[in-house]
Amino acid sequence: MATIDIRRAHALTHEDAREKAEELARAMQAKLGIVWAWDGARIVRFDAPSGAAKGSKGQVTLEPGQVRVEIDLPLLLRALKGLVEGKVRSRLDGLLGPE
Numbered sequence: 001m002a003t004i005d006i007r008r009a010h011a012l013t014h015e016d017a018r019e020k021a022e023e024l025a026r027a028m029q030a031k032l033g034i035v036w037a038w039d040g041a042r043i044v045r046f047d048a049p050s051g052a053a054k055g056s057k058g059q060v061t062l063e064p065g066q067v068r069v070e071i072d073l074p075l076l077l078r079a080l081k082g083l084v085e086g087k088v089r090s091r092l093d094g095l096l097g098p099e
Contacts, residue, residue, distance in 0.1 A: 002058060002070035003078060004085050009066055010096050014041075017062045020095045024060060024069075027091060032056075053077065067096070 010017060021044050025036040033051030036044055039059075047057035055074030060067065069088055073081060093099070 003073040003081060004058075004069070004071040004088065006069045006085065006088060006092065007066055008068075008092050008096055008099065011065070012096075014062065014064070017067060021060045021062055021067065023095060024091060028053075067092070 010020075012020065018041075025034070025044050025046060028034045028046065029036060032048055032053040034046045034048045034053060034056070036046035039045045042062045044060040045057075046059065048054050056071060056077060058069070058071035060069050069092070071084065071088070073084065077084070
């Protein structure tokens with residue numbers, strides 16, 4: 001079970017949703033040093049082998065009309081769950097518009 005599990009509705013085409021998912025992944029890569037890759041056409045998997053988010057891993061799953069972000073935080077970062085979740089929600093607001 002993911003430490004953080006966020007589901008957000010969207011009205012994007014699959015291609016637009018893919019672009020937004022990549023934008024989110026690139027932002028996390030630049031800020032946190034995560035490594036990410038597409039797993040098929042609908043899932044971006046990521047992990048943080050080093051840096052501030054070291055040990056974190058997760059995925060962004062694209063569904064028609066919905067995006068889901070799942071993040072597993074390592075034990076040492078679980079105390080920051082609220083902060084991390086807030087930042088992810090804020091980034092999703094910027095990419096998809098407010099909920």
